[in-house]
Amino acid sequence: MNEKKATTRPPERRGISKSKIRAERRQRAERKKKIRQSFIISGISIFAILVIASLVIPGLIGTRSTANIREPLPFNAGGPTKALDDQGNQKILVGSSHVPYSTKPATSGPHWAIRPDQNDLAKYGSPVKWGKYDEEIPDEALLHNLSHGGIGIHYDCENECKELIRKLDKLRAGDDKQIVLSPYSGMKSKIALTSWRHVQYLDDFDESAINEFIKAYRDRAPESWIGNYWGDAIQ
Known part of the structure; x- marks a missing residue:
């Protein structure tokens, strides 16, 4: 059971x-x-x-956006100035040694790539924001802007040059796309215009010459694109 x-x-x-x-x-x-x-x-x-x-x-x-990247315009070997030898487009660490630049200001060669305020030598970063600066910026930072198709407008005045700065800044502000305006000591003229592998020296302010340089060489560099890594133009 x-x-x-x-x-x-x-x-x-x-x-x-x-x-x-x-x-x-x-x-x-x-x-x-x-x-x-x-x-x-x-x-x-x-x-x-x-x-x-x-x-x-x-x-x-302000970091790099794929929407802003585009094919650069062809390098312009002509225009108002002669094309200079290419010293390369190498990225280097801040403070590291490199070959001497062939011009003052430099127009190609090794340069930094760093965000702002991460190193005392490059407090504005590299590339710097487009716009006007009241103090010198190292070649190693400026070159990164030139490699992005930018234009450098630099001045070297022994005495006060407020009027010259005012004129240069007015021109820059009227067309503030990819332009850096800053002092630069030790140049062989009062004004120097720079782009990738081009430099033009001026003894006095010449608006037509500056505009011609900008038109001929802006956006014709190895890494041309709108804006830059760390933001758009500053005023």
């Missing part, structure tokens, strides 16, 4: 029908399923937010 097996249910569960137990199991399974789905949806949402942030934030903080 077969004997009934002793129940293994805890006392509080005894007397509950099998159908109710199965229903409770289904409910627990449904709750677990919903929890798993919530984790999956949350993970997908977080991933989507990170992807969107990676696309949007760089544009907000």
Whole structure:
């Protein structure tokens, strides 16, 4: 004669029908399923937010945007000045040694690539933001701007030259796309215009000559593109 097996249910569960137990199991399974789905949806949402942030934030903080990158215009070996020898487009560490530049200011050669305020030698970064500066910027930083198709306008005055600076800044402000205006000591003339592998020296302010230089050589460099790594023009 077969004997009934002793129940293994805890006392509080005894007397509950099998159908109710199965229903409770289904409910627990449904709750677990919903929890798993919530984790999956949350993970997908977080991933989507990170992807969107990676696309949007760089544009907000001035980092390089693929929308701004374009093929550079062909290098202009002609124009108002003779093309200089190419000293390369190598990126180097701030403070490291390199071959001497062939001109003052430099127009090609090794240069830095660094964000602003990360090194005392390059406090404005490299490339620097386009705009006007009241203190000298190292060649190693300026060259990065030239490699992006920018134009440098530099002045060297023994005495006060407020009027010259005012005229140069007015010209720059009227066409502030990819232009850096800053002092530069030790030049062989009062004014120097620079682009990638081109330099023009002027003894006095000549608006037509400056505009001709800008038109001939802006945006004709190895890495020409709108803006730069760390932001747009400063005023």
